[in-house]
Amino acid sequence: MIKGAYVHIPFCEHICYYCDFNKYFIQNQPVIAYLKALDEEMAEGLSSSLHAKPETIFIGGGTPTALSDEAFAFMMDSVSNRLYEEGDTKEFTVEINPENLNPLKLDVMKRAGVNRLSIGVQTFDDHLLTEIGRKHTRQSAIEAIALARQYGFDNISIDLMFGLPGQSKQQLQASLDEVLFLQAQHVSIYSLQIEPRTIFYNRLKKGKLTLPSQDIEADMYGYLIDFLAAHGIKQYEISNFAISDHESQHNLIYWNNEEYYGFGAGAHGYVHGKRVVNARAIKGYIRRIEEQGRACVESHSVTIQEKMEEEMFLGLRKLIGVSKQQFLKKFHHPMEQYYKEAIKALVAKGLLVEQDGWLRLSRKGIFLGNEVFEAFLI
Amino acid sequence: MSEERKQRQKRIRNFSIIAHIDHGKSTLADRILESTNPLLKREMRAQMLDAMDLERERGITIKLNAVQLTYKAKDGQEYIFHLIDTPGHVDFSYEVSRSLAACEGALLIVDAAQGVEAQTLANVYLALDNDLEIIPVINKIDLPSAEPDRVKKEVEDVIGLDASDAVLTSAKSGIGIDDVLETIVEKIPAPTGNPDGPLKALIFDSLYDSYRGVITYIRIIDGTVKVGDRIKMMATGKEFEVNEVGVFTPKPVNKEELTVGDVGFLTAAIKKVSDTRVGDTITSADHPTLEALPGYRRMNPMVFCGLYPVDSNNYNDLREALERLELNDSSLQYEAETSEALGFGFRCGFLGLLHMEIIQERIEREFGIDLITTAPSVIYHVQLSGGEVGEIDNPSKMPEGKMIEQVEEPYVKASIMTPNDYVGVVMELCQSKRGEMIDMVYLDENRVNIMYHIPLSEIVYDFFDHLKSNTKGYASLDYELSGYKASNLVKMDIVLNGEKIDALSVIVHRDFAYARGKSIVEKLKELIPRQQFEVPIQAALGQKIIARSTIKALRKNVLAKCYGGDISRKRKLLEKQKEGKKRMKMVGRVEVPQEAFMAVLRLDDTTKS
Numbered sequence: 006m007i008k009g010a011y012v013h014i015p016f017c018e019h020i021c022y023y024c025d026f027n028k029y030f031i032q033n034q035p036v037i038a039y040l041k042a043l044d045e046e047m048a049e050g051l052s053s054s055l056h057a058k059p060e061t062i063f064i065g066g067g068t069p070t071a072l073s074d075e076a077f078a079f080m081m082d083s084v085s086n087r088l089y090e091e092g093d094t095k096e097f098t099v100e101i102n103p104e105n106l107n108p109l110k111l112d113v114m115k116r117a118g119v120n121r122l123s124i125g126v127q128t129f130d131d132h133l134l135t136e137i138g139r140k141h142t143r144q145s146a147i148e149a150i151a152l153a154r155q156y157g158f159d160n161i162s163i164d165l166m167f168g169l170p171g172q173s174k175q176q177l178q179a180s181l182d183e184v185l186f187l188q189a190q191h192v193s194i195y196s197l198q199i200e201p202r203t204i205f206y207n208r209l210k211k212g213k214l215t216l217p218s219q220d221i222e223a224d225m226y227g228y229l230i231d232f233l234a235a236h237g238i239k240q241y242e243i244s245n246f247a248i249s250d251h252e253s254q255h256n257l258i259y260w261n262n263e264e265y266y267g268f269g270a271g272a273h274g275y276v277h278g279k280r281v282v283n284a285r286a287i288k289g290y291i292r293r294i295e296e297q298g299r300a301c302v303e304s305h306s307v308t309i310q311e312k313m314e315e316e317m318f319l320g321l322r323k324l325i326g327v328s329k330q331q332f333l334k335k336f337h338h339p340m341e342q343y344y345k346e347a348i349k350a351l352v353a354k355g356l357l358v359e360q361d362g363w364l365r366l367s368r369k370g371i372f373l374g375n376e377v378f379e380a381f382l383i
Numbered sequence: 384m385s386e387e388r389k390q391r392q393k394r395i396r397n398f399s400i401i402a403h404i405d406h407g408k409s410t411l412a413d414r415i416l417e418s419t420n421p422l423l424k425r426e427m428r429a430q431m432l433d434a435m436d437l438e439r440e441r442g443i444t445i446k447l448n449a450v451q452l453t454y455k456a457k458d459g460q461e462y463i464f465h466l467i468d469t470p471g472h473v474d475f476s477y478e479v480s481r482s483l484a485a486c487e488g489a490l491l492i493v494d495a496a497q498g499v500e501a502q503t504l505a506n507v508y509l510a511l512d513n514d515l516e517i518i519p520v521i522n523k524i525d526l527p528s529a530e531p532d533r534v535k536k537e538v539e540d541v542i543g544l545d546a547s548d549a550v551l552t553s554a555k556s557g558i559g560i561d562d563v564l565e566t567i568v569e570k571i572p573a574p575t576g577n578p579d580g581p582l583k584a585l586i587f588d589s590l591y592d593s594y595r596g597v598i599t600y601i602r603i604i605d606g607t608v609k610v611g612d613r614i615k616m617m618a619t620g621k622e623f624e625v626n627e628v629g630v631f632t633p634k635p636v637n638k639e640e641l642t643v644g645d646v647g648f649l650t651a652a653i654k655k656v657s658d659t660r661v662g663d664t665i666t667s668a669d670h671p672t673l674e675a676l677p678g679y680r681r682m683n684p685m686v687f688c689g690l691y692p693v694d695s696n697n698y699n700d701l702r703e704a705l706e707r708l709e710l711n712d713s714s715l716q717y718e719a720e721t722s723e724a725l726g727f728g729f730r731c732g733f734l735g736l737l738h739m740e741i742i743q744e745r746i747e748r749e750f751g752i753d754l755i756t757t758a759p760s761v762i763y764h765v766q767l768s769g770g771e772v773g774e775i776d777n778p779s780k781m782p783e784g785k786m787i788e789q790v791e792e793p794y795v796k797a798s799i800m801t802p803n804d805y806v807g808v809v810m811e812l813c814q815s816k817r818g819e820m821i822d823m824v825y826l827d828e829n830r831v832n833i834m835y836h837i838p839l840s841e842i843v844y845d846f847f848d849h850l851k852s853n854t855k856g857y858a859s860l861d862y863e864l865s866g867y868k869a870s871n872l873v874k875m876d877i878v879l880n881g882e883k884i885d886a887l888s889v890i891v892h893r894d895f896a897y898a899r900g901k902s903i904v905e906k907l908k909e910l911i912p913r914q915q916f917e918v919p920i921q922a923a924l925g926q927k928i929i930a931r932s933t934i935k936a937l938r939k940n941v942l943a944k945c946y947g948g949d950i951s952r953k954r955k956l957l958e959k960q961k962e963g964k965k966r967m968k969m970v971g972r973v974e975v976p977q978e979a980f981m982a983v984l985r986l987d988d989t990t991k992s
Contacts, residue, residue, distance in 0.1 A: 011947055026948075195943040219913075223938030244943050259947050273948040280951060305951070315950065318957060322945060354915065373915065374941030379957045379964075 007276055009061040009258040010088050012043070013269030014069040014080065015287065018105070022138035022208075023166075025200035027271030027285050028067040036072065039270070039287055040080050042294035046268050047087035049298040058090040059266065061255035062097045065123075070105040078113045085117040096254040098123055098162075103141040103149035111156040121160040121253075122153055123193075129183040130176045133169055138204065143183075150187050160251060162191035167229065168222040169197050170205075170215055177225055178232075185236055190251040194229060195244050196222055223372060230371075243322050243374060260323050262316045270300070280305045309336070310383055313343065317381035322374070326358075326365025340364070347380040388578040388607070388642050395644035396571045397465040397602070399483055399515075401506040402492035403859065407522040410554040411492060411563070415466060418560050419452035420632065449485070449600060449646045451630035456568045464567065465602075465630075465646035485587045485602035485646055488516040488571030490563065491544070495521045495529035495551075498830070499537045500800055500859040507542055516571050519546045520563060525553035533827075541826055574604075574644035581672040582606030582614070584641075584649070584665040591707075595626070597653040600646075601665060604676060607642040613668035614651060617675040618660045622668045623651035684716050684732025686739055686843045687776045689757035689886060690746070691728030693968055693977060697752050698727050704750040705729060708742060715742060720777065724884045724970045725755060730777055736843055755968055755977045757886045759843045764791040764867055779885035781874040784925050790890075791867040793839040796821065799850065800832045801858035808853045809833055816841035817870075817892060836865060840890070875900055875929075877907070878921040882971040886980060900930035910979040913937035918973055 016031035051058070064084060072080060081099075089097065098121040099114055114122075128134060129143045141149075150161060163184055167177050184192055197216070199205050208214040217225075230240050238246045242260060245253065258265050267274030271285035282303040284290045293300040307315070313336055320327035332340045341348070348364065351357035356370035356377050370377050402408040452464040467485055483489065489510045493499055510517055519538050521531045531551055538546040550566050552559030576583075588600040608614065612625045629637040630647035641647050653659055664675040692701045705717045716732035733739040739759060746752055763775045766789040767782065775781055781790075797818070801809050810820070810833065818835035825831050837846075842862060850858050875896055877887035891899050900922030907920050911934055918934040945953050967974040 196939070198943055219938050220935070226939060243941055243945070256946060259945065259950070265947060267947060271948075273950070275947070275950075311954075315954070318953070319945065319950070372939045372941060373937060375957065375960060376915070376937075376940060378953075379961050382954075382957055382961055 007264045007266055008059055009063065009255050009263075009265035010047075010059040011255075011265060011267050011269075011272055011274070012047075012062065012064045012084055012088075013267070013272040014064060014066040014072065015039075015270050016066065016071050017068045018071045019140050020138065020204065022204040023197060023199070025203050026067065029287060031071050034287055035291065036076050037079070038291050040076060040083065042291045042300075043080070043269055044083040044087065045294050045298060046300060047083070050266050050268060051087060058088055058093045060093065060095045061258065062088050062094060063255040064099045066100060068102050068105070068125075069099055070101045070110060074107070074109050074113075077110050081113045081117040081119075089118045091118070094118060096121055098253070098255060100125065101149070101153075103146040106149045106152065108152070108156070111153060111158070115156055115158075120158075121162065122158050123162040123164065123191075124150060124153075125164045126180075127164060127166045128169065128172070128176065129180045130172075133172060133176060136171065137166075137169060147183070147187065150189075160190050161187075162193060162247075162253065163187070163189045165192060165194045167194060167196055167225045168217050170217070172217065174225065174228070177229065181229060181232055184233075184238075189238075191245070191247040191253060192233065192238060193245050196226060226372065240371075241324055243371065257323070260319045262312070262319050275307075278307055280307060312336075314382050317344070318378035321364070321366055321377060321381075324365060324371070326363045329362045329364065343383060344381060351377055351380055385579055391463070392576075392578060392643050393573045394460060394462045395465070395573055396462055396488070396567050397467070397486045397574060397644060397646055398488040398490060398567060398571050399467045399486045399510075400490045400492060401483075401510060402522075403494070403497070403500040406492050406494040406497065406500075407554045408492055411490070411520070411522060411552065411560075412466060414554050414557060414560045415464075415563065416450065416452065418564060419454045419464065449631055451632055451636075451645075451647065454564050454568070457565060458568075462568055463644075464564075465644075467646065483510055483513045483515060485585060486513075486515060487574055488518060488567070490520050490567070491517050491538075492520045492522050493534055493538060495524045495531050495534050496526050498530075498534045499541045499826075507544075517544055518563075518566055518570050519544055519549035520552055520559075521546075521549050522552050522554055524551050525556045525558065537827065576603070576605045576643040578605075578607055578643045580605040581670050582608055582612075582665065582667040583672045583676060584608060585676050586659060586661055586663050586665060589659050589661060592650075595650045595652075597650070597655075597659050599649050599653075599659055599665070601641070601649050603641050603643050603645045605643060605672065606667065607640055608649065608665070608667075609640040614649075614665050615668040615671055616659060616663055617666055617671075618663040619658060621658050623653055623658075626650045626652055684714065684734060686733050686735055686759045686761065686839075687730055688733075688739060688759040689720065689722065689725070689728055689755075689777070690717075690731050690743070691722065691725040691755045691757070691886075693753040693755055693966065695726045700750060700752050701729065701746070701754075704746045704752060705731070707750075708745060712742075714738070722757075722779070722886045724882075724886045725757075725968065728755075732776075736847070753966060753977065755886075756981050758889060758981060760890065761793050761839045761843060763793075763872070763890065765789075766791075778874055778888040778890045781888075781890060784873065789869050790872045791869045792872060792890075794836050794865050794868050795839050795842060795862040796865040797835050797837050797842065797860060797862040798832055799835070799858055799860050800826070800830060801854055802830055803828075805854040805858060806831055806833065809850065809858060812846075812849055812853060813837060816846060837862075838868075838870065839864070873924050875903075876923045877903060878919075878923055878928075879907070879911075879975075880918045880920075880971055880973050883923075884970055886970075896924060897929050900924075904930045904932040907979060908932040908934050911973065911975055914973055916972070 015028050016034055016036065017028045018031055062084065097119045099119050100123045102125050126146045127137060127139055129146065131142050134142065153161060165180055199209055205214060233246050234240065237248055240246050241252050245256065264275045266276060267283065270283060270287055270290040272283045274281045281301045283300040284293055284302045290300045316332060317327060329340050348357060352359055356367055356373060358365050358367045366374060366377060400408050400412055449465055449467045452466060454462045454464055456462055491507060507517065521534050523529060524531055535546040535549050538544055538549065550559055550562045552563060583605040584601040584603045586599045586601055590598045592598055608625060608628060610625050610628060613622055614625055615622045627637050627650045628641045628647060629635055635648060666672045692698055709715050714734050717729045720730040721727055733742065736759065743754060743756055747754055760776060760778055764772060765775050765787060766772050767786050768788045799809055813835045816837050818837035821834040821836055823831055823833045847860055850860055871893045872890050873893050873896060875889050875891050876883050904920045904922050913934055913936060915937055917936045920932045920934065921928045922930040942953055967976050
């Protein structure tokens with residue numbers, strides 16, 4: 006069963022300094038042609054699957070809300086049409102940026118069946134926002150959330166970042182306080198990662214970027230985990246926190262190693278045992294859809310070994326961990342058959358906890374996750 | 384038949400080409416090959432004489448190759464040339480001397496812009512020692528900076544050879560090649576020697592082939608050898624029946640016989656390499672010669688290092704690799720040794736640093752074994768207070784300070800040729816390496832030859848690299864062992880996470896111990912990745928800690944984002960991390976990358992660069 010669908014809107018009004026997603030300046034792009042192609046891809050994609058519509062839908066980008074009101078309405082209508090099914094769809098998320106949210110868009114989303122919003126805030130500090138290339142302010146973020154609530158959106162997730170250049174503990178604290186104050190149901194907090202082909206990367210190469218030390222980053226991470234926990238927002242994945250029963254169902258599909266569609270330019274999918282990637286360039290994507298109805302440019306059949314490895318290094322990202330019983334059911338062999346030594350060593354190092362038939366990261370393991378995940382590559 | 388042989392003998396010319404690195408030896412050899420074997424031109428890959436990949440990659444020649452060529456001279460006669468290619472690097476003078484003993488003459492190539500350099504000199508002396516006729520060839524005359532007349536004068540003044548008839552060439556552009564060939568005919572004497580006399584053939588190299596057994600490379604001094612003859616190795620007295628004889632064109636071509644002046648190969652189902660010895664004489668079993676040819680002096684290794692497999696399961700593979708390499712490289716020495724930190728490995732002796740690097744690369748590449756190389760060291764003579772004297776080739780074996788009366792280390796006489804502008808810099812470098820100046824000779828208004836006595840241990844690592852980088856590549860170096868001298872040397876240990884790591888011990892001069900210790904602990908801090916606990920690093924002289932640094936514990940190493948689009952990338956990241964770990968060796972509780980063991984010596988702060 007293909008549980009989720011991801012839809013990519015690769016247009017932005019400006020480029021943030023840290024972003025390495027597939028995105029393009031919206032000016033002069035063939036937006037409508039793209040959205041039409043997207044519509045066709047979704048139609049094709051679902052038709053090849055005999056199952057019901059997916060349980061989760063996630064529209065991300067780029068900046069989905071950067072579309073004009075008309076284009077946005079067209080897009081929401083098309084997604085709703087092709088993917089949404091009353092009763093089947095459990096979670097329908099759209100990513101929004103505070104500076105281009107307006108009543109019209111909120112209305113369109115409500116009618117389309119959207120029941121969750123993910124807001125890109127990153128920080129509530131105006132100075133830091135400029136430092137990282139964001140084009141909104143603390144105030145506009147607060148207002149956007151208030152507006153969304155007015156429209157009845159009661160499942161709101163806020164994106165934050167830490168380890169930003171020059172960021173102090175106080176600034177992080179202020180953002181966390183704001184999150185509490187706004188009563189967000191869900192928070193995603195990422196430590197800044199400098200990726201190639203980003204503005205920050207170029208600056209770093211030129212020696213023009215000062216990043217906080219690993220120790221400061223680690224201190225911040227530990228602090229925010231404890232702070233949020235103390236206020237009822239529990240960590241359920243390496244970078245994701247939620248109040249009870251408000252975990253992101255869509256993202257859990259990734260960590261549960263389940264299948265999902267990926268629609269749009271550069272989107273990744275996992276369907277019928279294959280990990281697939283779509284063409285990244287807009288024109289290339291449109292052309293392929295027009296010619297073949299599909300835009301897949303890469304396809305990899307996941308082997309059993311790979312699937313097992315993924316089960317582990319994705320599953321352990323969840324704090325609840327991986328169930329030995331479920332592993333057995335999925336692979337017809339106990340976990341210990343392949344991982345006995347690795348598990349033993351990691352438990353001995355204090356990175357992994359074995360309890361009640363589940364394997365999960367210890368507190369130390371959360372910080373040194375990569376050391377753990379690596380051990381599960383056969 | 385006999386008369387035919389005698390006539391043919393008069394038309395043989397055996398020669399080598401000697402030159403400083405990069406003066407165009409291999410290109411000239413190519414041109415000579417082309418001119419005398421035009422058919423080969425199509426098949427020929429550039430610089431074909433450098434048969435091994437490694438050689439071609441580094442642009443240097445390592446093994447000898449002896450090629451037979453035919454040249455139709457201006458006098459209408461057909462001459463038989465044997466070109467024996469030689470390495471140009473200071474490490475391989477042993478190889479050079481071997482090939483020279485098989486020749487009557489040598490082409491001495493000097494770069495028309497660079498002029499006479501240190502290596503040139505060294506090889507010329509070897510040639511003169513062997514009584515060869517030396518033909519100066521001034522190459523690269525096509526360069527705008529070429530000054531053939533100046534260089535001719537240099538050759539006369541510095542070497543003492545008459546260069547008035549020196550041949551001017553540009554091997555790259557193909558100029559002067561015919562002149563070279565004619566001069567070879569005119570100036571290099573034909574081999575003397577009696578084709579009918581008892582067989583005397585000099586083995587100047589050997590190669591092991593799994594099918595044919597040992598292939599000996601020989602030069603016939605007297606007599607004739609045919610397929611089917613019974614031969615005797617004079618050193619061991621062992622007898623064999625000749626299976627094949629032949630020459631290289633450069634491909635091996637079988638012949639019925641080899642006679643005086645011929646240079647080629649001989650196989651006789653010789654199964655064990657120990658049955659033949661380079662420098663030995665092959666003679667007839669039925670009509671043996673009474674006197675063997677003077678053999679070679681075995682060159683002693685100058686530089687030692689420890690070679691350990693990263694994966695201890697590969698120990699036997701490493702042993703086999705060394706055995707195989709030794710077959711074709713009799714100057715390689717090795718013996719088993721153990722390190723507390725690294726397990727089982729070998730202490731290996733090399734002619735020099737380049738030799739060491741080549742062997743390491745060959746082991747990694749041809750045998751697929753990941754290696755840890757410990758710092759190169761030299762042989763020390765240690766006199767204990769009780770009076771006993773011993774040799775130490777491994778710093779970790781140095782006895783306790785109180786037991787030592789005196790330590791002597793090997794010194795070399797280094798000749799450095801450099802342009803005037805860099806004299807100060809060169810002197811500073813040598814002084815910082817504990818050198819004592821012997822002499823300084825101005826060769827002409829631009830260049831100086833500076834001679835220093837320097838401890839070998841200070842040369843073995845990166846002296847040459849520093850010399851080159853501090854003089855923009857203009858300086859050249861040659862050195863030879865010049866005896867032992869007592870020095871104020873101490874053993875410095877490196878203690879990692881509380882454990883003394885024997886493989887990292889070094890012997891240093893007491894005055895430099897602190898600076899060296901500090902550099903090493905700082906370097907290790909850079910190279911060793913953060914572990915899951917704090918790691919103190921200390922440098923110690925005996926019980927006394929003289930420098931320290933600390934590697935902080937790893938606090939965070941986890942990928943923050945992992946959504947649908949990140950999964951394949953995440954996988955690659957983890958795989959790369961895992962691969963990286965493979966190149967690490969667990970030393971106590973600390974994961975140490977291979978490079979750390981050697982790189983502790985890459986200290987770029989001992990001299991200004």
